[in-house]
Amino acid sequence: MREYRPNEIEKKWQEIWDEKEIYKAEIDQSKPKFYALVEFPYPSAEGLHVGHPRPYTAMDIVARKKRYQGYNVLFPMGWDAFGLPTENFAIKNKIHPAIVTKRNIQRFKSQLKSIGFSFDWSREISTTDPEYMKWTQWLFLKFYEHGLAYKKEMPINWCTSCKIGLANEEVVNNACERCGGEVVQKVKNQWMLKITEYADRLIDDLDTVDFIDRVKLQQTNWIGRSNGMEIDFQVAGKEDKLRVFTTRPDTIFGSTYMVIAVEHPLIEKYKDEIENFHEIVEYRGEVSKKSEIERTDLSKEKTGIEIKGLTAINPATGKEIPIWVSDYVLMSYGTGAIMAVPGHDERDWEFADKFGLPIVEVIQGGDIRKEAYTDTEDGILVNSDFLNGLSVKDAQEKISDWLEEKGLGQRKVNYKLRDWVFSRQRYWGEPIPLVHCDECGWVPVPEEDLPVLLPDVENYEPTDTGESPLATIDEWVNTTCPTCGKPAHRETDTMPNWAGSSWYFLRYLDPQNDKEFASREAIDYWMNVDWYNGGMEHTTLHLLYSRFWHKFFYDIGLVSTPEPYQKRTSHGMILGDNNEKMSKSRGNVVNPDDIVRDYGADTLRTYEMFIGDFEKSAPWSENGVKGCRRFLERVWKLQEIVVEGSDYTKELESSIHKAIKKVSKDFDTLKFNTGIATLMSLSNEFYDYGSITKKDLETFLILLNPVAPHITEEIWQQVGLEGYLHESTWPDYDESKTKDEVIQMPIQVNGKLRATIEISVDASQEEIKDAALKDENVQKFIQDKSIVKEIFVKGKIFNLVVK
RNA sequence: GCCGGUGUGUCGGAACUGGAAGACGAGACAGACUCAAAAUCUGUUAUCCGCAAGGGUGUGUGGGUUCGAGUCCCACCACCGGCACCA
Numbered sequence: 001m002r003e004y005r006p007n008e009i010e011k012k013w014q015e016i017w018d019e020k021e022i023y024k025a026e027i028d029q030s031k032p033k034f035y036a037l038v039e040f041p042y043p044s045a046e047g048l049h050v051g052h053p054r055p056y057t058a059m060d061i062v063a064r065k066k067r068y069q070g071y072n073v074l075f076p077m078g079w080d081a082f083g084l085p086t087e088n089f090a091i092k093n094k095i096h097p098a099i100v101t102k103r104n105i106q107r108f109k110s111q112l113k114s115i116g117f118s119f120d121w122s123r124e125i126s127t128t129d130p131e132y133m134k135w136t137q138w139l140f141l142k143f144y145e146h147g148l149a150y151k152k153e154m155p156i157n158w159c160t161s162c163k164i165g166l167a168n169e170e171v172v173n174n175a176c177e178r179c180g181g182e183v184v185q186k187v188k189n190q191w192m193l194k195i196t197e198y199a200d201r202l203i204d205d206l207d208t209v210d211f212i213d214r215v216k217l218q219q220t221n222w223i224g225r226s227n228g229m230e231i232d233f234q235v236a237g238k239e240d241k242l243r244v245f246t247t248r249p250d251t252i253f254g255s256t257y258m259v260i261a262v263e264h265p266l267i268e269k270y271k272d273e274i275e276n277f278h279e280i281v282e283y284r285g286e287v288s289k290k291s292e293i294e295r296t297d298l299s300k301e302k303t304g305i306e307i308k309g310l311t312a313i314n315p316a317t318g319k320e321i322p323i324w325v326s327d328y329v330l331m332s333y334g335t336g337a338i339m340a341v342p343g344h345d346e347r348d349w350e351f352a353d354k355f356g357l358p359i360v361e362v363i364q365g366g367d368i369r370k371e372a373y374t375d376t377e378d379g380i381l382v383n384s385d386f387l388n389g390l391s392v393k394d395a396q397e398k399i400s401d402w403l404e405e406k407g408l409g410q411r412k413v414n415y416k417l418r419d420w421v422f423s424r425q426r427y428w429g430e431p432i433p434l435v436h437c438d439e440c441g442w443v444p445v446p447e448e449d450l451p452v453l454l455p456d457v458e459n460y461e462p463t464d465t466g467e468s469p470l471a472t473i474d475e476w477v478n479t480t481c482p483t484c485g486k487p488a489h490r491e492t493d494t495m496p497n498w499a500g501s502s503w504y505f506l507r508y509l510d511p512q513n514d515k516e517f518a519s520r521e522a523i524d525y526w527m528n529v530d531w532y533n534g535g536m537e538h539t540t541l542h543l544l545y546s547r548f549w550h551k552f553f554y555d556i557g558l559v560s561t562p563e564p565y566q567k568r569t570s571h572g573m574i575l576g577d578n579n580e581k582m583s584k585s586r587g588n589v590v591n592p593d594d595i596v597r598d599y600g601a602d603t604l605r606t607y608e609m610f611i612g613d614f615e616k617s618a619p620w621s622e623n624g625v626k627g628c629r630r631f632l633e634r635v636w637k638l639q640e641i642v643v644e645g646s647d648y649t650k651e652l653e654s655s656i657h658k659a660i661k662k663v664s665k666d667f668d669t670l671k672f673n674t675g676i677a678t679l680m681s682l683s684n685e686f687y688d689y690g691s692i693t694k695k696d697l698e699t700f701l702i703l704l705n706p707v708a709p710h711i712t713e714e715i716w717q718q719v720g721l722e723g724y725l726h727e728s729t730w731p732d733y734d735e736s737k738t739k740d741e742v743i744q745m746p747i748q749v750n751g752k753l754r755a756t757i758e759i760s761v762d763a764s765q766e767e768i769k770d771a772a773l774k775d776e777n778v779q780k781f782i783q784d785k786s787i788v789k790e791i792f793v794k795g796k797i798f799n800l801v802v803k
Numbered sequence: 804g805c806c807g808g809u810g811u812g813u814c815g816g817a818a819c820u821g822g823a824a825g826a827c828g829a830g831a832c833a834g835a836c837u838c839a840a841a842a843u844c845u846g847u848u849a850u851c852c853g854c855a856a857g858g859g860u861g862u863g864u865g866g867g868u869u870c871g872a873g874u875c876c877c878a879c880c881a882c883c884g885g886c887a888c889c890a
Contacts, residue, residue: 042890084889156888167888218807218885293886297804332887416806417887424888496888536808536884572809573884581883610828612816616809617883624815627828633843674817677827684827746823751871753823777857791870797822801870 001718004636006600010710014116022726023075023118027525031072035526036063037505037565039534039542040078040125042497043104045089048111049582050590050608050620051574055533057605058571058614058672060117061706062531065667067118068702068730074526075118076508078125079105082497084167087428091460097428101128111593115601116709123511127430127500132507134451135517136499137433139549141444142556144434148194151442154421155288156466158186163464165425174289185288188466190423191432191493195548199223199415201562202547211568212615215539222540224416229400231409233258233312233339236320240266242312245334245414248341248376249403250395252316253384254362255339256352258323259304261331262287267307275308280325287327295327302351303327314339315408316385316399326351332418343368363392420545422495425468427460429494437481437488446482452490468492501542502549505529505564517558524560532565535573543568569670572617574608579619590620602708603629609672609707631680632711635704638683638692642719646695653737655685656699660733663703672707679704694719699731747772748799749781765792772798 017023038059041052056077063075081101090097105126112119125132143149157166161181165188170177195202203223206216228247235242242258260266262284271277283305287295294300304326311320328347329338342352342359349372352359359368364380366373373379381387386402387395403409423432431452433445445452455476457469470476470492481488509522534543543565550564575581576588583589595604607628612618648656659682666675682700686692692700698721705712705725716725740761745768747755755775759768769790772778782802789801 169889214807221806299804540885623829680827789870793822799870
């Protein structure tokens with residue numbers, strides 16, 4: 001027998017698989033289909049790190065197993081290649097981002113190939129390819145045509161020193177990451193996508209898909225649906241009304257003041273009448289430096305200013321109340337104004353307490369002198385006129401009816417979810433394919449002119465007016481109106497990187513199609529994605545965005561299903577060996593190339609799956625890698641003890657059936673670590689027994705193959721098993737053979753283990769009791785006490801309760 | 804801060820639906836092989852008391868439910884992911 005040399009055999013088998021095109025997926029109506037999807041990577045300059053292969057290996061195992069079970073599997077891979085780091089690298093090194101991207105993709109691809117994933121490379125896509133961009137732009141225009149893309153004034157991060165717009169990530173402690181300059185919020189007119197129109201369906205349709213609970217919960221909470229009322233408060237002596245949203249209209253009699261966001265339009269409108277306008281502008285300046293997280297921090301010291309010269313009328317009490325501004329009220333949630341009820345809202349209570357505003361109790365049960373009373377279960381209304389004596393629930397109904405009858409408010413569903421800011425003032429993204437004409441307004445670029453390509457520019461940095469670098473290229477910006485032919489100019493904002501990743505799973509179905517984004521036949525055959533695995537960090541953005549896009553496509557008849565993904569799971573991160581997130585700056589990055597070179601791809605794959613619970617993060621350990629290599633060496637050496645004969649080894653029969661059952665189940669439920677542990681134990685049993693029949697080896701190799709595809713295929717060939725392993729089928733097991741006839745039954749006295757007895761699995765309670773009472777140790781603990789209760793769980797436990 | 808999650812030997816982790824805590828792997832220790840080391844093989848390994856049989860303690864902390872809790876409930880602590888222009 002030869003030595004185990006992974007580098008040789010891995011290369012050999014990768015070439016054979018490539019040549020035979022066994023992972024190429026074609027539409028085949030005679031087989032059930034299975035679409036397995038992993039999140040496509042962003043090809044960074046650093047190359048792959050060992051975190052990448054974890055989800056890829058997991059889904060590779062699923063894909064390979066499904067093929068053995070007779071499914072027609074689609075398992076594609078591509079590149080989410082637009083992005084800031086590439087652009088920044090290009091700026092710094094004066095090199096075109098397209099060149100950087102191409103280089104990075106080549107690197108990533110060769111790294112992935114060396115690990116032996118069963119991707120169908122014939123379907124490889126990159127979001128930056130013109131043929132791909134064309135359809136991203138085309139799909140964006142569908143949103144525009146259906147009124148779901150619109151322009152709105154939105155704040156961007158503005159570095160006062162570089163005079164350019166910054167991404168959130170480039171803002172560190174309110175300062176510019178590059179120059180350290182001060183960052184403020186500056187308003188800019190931007191393209192928005194109306195995701196809020198789909199808020200209800202994005203929540204409700206979660207019931208129709210198989211996502212892990214924490215993903216569903218997090219999406220639901222992110223969308224943040226709440227039922228309440230919009231209520232109008234008259235601004236005293238003025239035409240205007242201040243509209244607020246509240247989920248607690250029942251507490252309206254306790255509303256003793258109002259708070260509006262610093263950005264609220266009322267402030268500008270009445271600037272001449274606001275006595276302390278200066279002071280408010282100054283405060284607004286301070287607030288513009290804060291992030292939303294800082295603004296809404298519950299534990300921070302409250303700040304705010306009373307607007308002098310404007311007051312409002314509480315529609316329930318008819319009393320005049322002051323209006324304040326404070327940073328904790330956001331223009332982006334609700335109406336940008338709140339009715340403050342300090343007696344029954346924690347934040348309002350602290351605010352009122354600090355500024356000496358009146359606190360009125362309207363729900364009995366707490367002590368509002370000490371803290372806000374927020375209980376909605378048992379509270380009874382007081383100091384609330386016609387609501388007095390009602391429960392919170394009844395009061396909510398009554399006041400809502402009353403306000404609606406009087407025309408002072410209406411019931412309203414509100415969401416935390418906000419519309420999606422779709423504009424970026426960046427170079428490395430898809431140009432938004434719209435042209436502005438003074439006569440015709442915004443006009444879509446006609447389909448035959450797509451894609452709108454990026455022009456070459458000298459400088460990739462955003463401009464000092466806050467516009468995209470494209471704005472400086474006159475010959476690109478200046479064009480003619482597709483409708484009237486008069487001079488017009490192109491939109492210079494580009495799309496966020498989320499655009500390409502919002503529909504890539506559809507392009508995989510038909511990646512070379514130059515007539516459509518994907519053919520209907522391909523969509524109908526392959527969709528939905530049967531299993532999509534990705535990081536938890538994408539739950540509320542990418543995963544929600546792509547569901548939104550797909551739902552819209554469904555509505556306009558482009559796709560045949562209302563949800564894109566049938567099942568969604570999530571993996572944990574791989575940390576450095578110091579238990580911290582892998583990063584260049586921490587110096588704890590492990591490159592998979594080194595592991596493949598020193599130990600082999602199969603060892604890398606086995607270790608990544610054995611490292612721990614797939615759904616949790618786990619620190620890298622070189623010793624753990626060695627352990628997995630040791631296991632594969634032992635598997636290799638099974639060749640030394642293999643014996644002829646196609647019969648099962650009777651003595652190990654039960655272990656083999658149990659292993660088939662356990663491994664099959666574990667691979668379907670992401671329990672790869674225990675699946676591999678089962679195979680380790682089984683191989684140990686073969687060694688303990690001293691030999692393994694060809695038939696048992698065959699079963700063992702198929703079970704291990706999805707994890708370690710190269711070594712198993714090689715051993716298969718070496719020992720002369722029939723055909724190729726990749727042509728075989730997944731083994732079945734016999735349920736009756738997985739059951740033990742004799743078991744070790746734990747005997748407890750008062751819940752503590754005192755003995756174990758070996759007994760038939762079918763033994764009755766009486767038989768077990770007799771045997772238990774014969775045990776010396778059990779007797780010792782019973783002695784003269786009397787048995788008051790017996791607890792018997794068949795096959796599990798027998799417990800005697802004594803007194 | 805808000806939303807979601809996690810916490811078990813020296814380390815990674817295992818434990819079905821509330822039923823023997825620590826599978827499997829790593830590390831360590833001891834032994835075999837070797838001039839020696841590495842590799843490999845064998846054994847031991849939660850902790851405390853005990854020669855042993857056996858017993859006490861033990862799953863982040865404090866409480867509770869139960870014959871029985873890592874698992875369920877309440878309160879708290881620590882850490883991780885996300886917070887809308889990183890991907």
